[in-house]
Amino acid sequence: METLYGVLDMLVLRTLLFGPLHGYAIARSIRDSSRDALNIEFGSLYPALKRLELRGWIAAKWETSERNRRAKVYRLTAEGRKQLLQEKSEWASFVEAVARIMKPTAGEADQ
Numbered sequence: 001m002e003t004l005y006g007v008l009d010m011l012v013l014r015t016l017l018f019g020p021l022h023g024y025a026i027a028r029s030i031r032d033s034s035r036d037a038l039n040i041e042f043g044s045l046y047p048a049l050k051r052l053e054l055r056g057w058i059a060a061k062w063e064t065s066e067r068n069r070r071a072k073v074y075r076l077t078a079e080g081r082k083q084l085l086q087e088k089s090e091w092a093s094f095v096e097a098v099a100r101i102m103k104p105t106a107g108e109a110d111q
Contacts, residue, residue: 008040008048009057010091011078013084016058022071023049049074057083 044107065071
């Protein structure tokens, strides 16, 4: 399943809510949490991480990984937590609106 445009930022913020991670771990966490339904390509992830960092919603710092390699680790900022709350609210409204449209009407044949 392809990621809906505009949802990746929210997924990254939600993933970082649980603690700091490097890019590969963020992608793996999203894939695992979605039971393999969402596979975030690195060509999409890293520009999103840069965008979130520029907006002040995440902060990045070079650290030594568990494999003794340098890795850029991303953390959610206070502003990022506020943004996540706003995006979760907007997402819930969006899902509700789509559900209303997709709800079968009386006499509609199952197609």
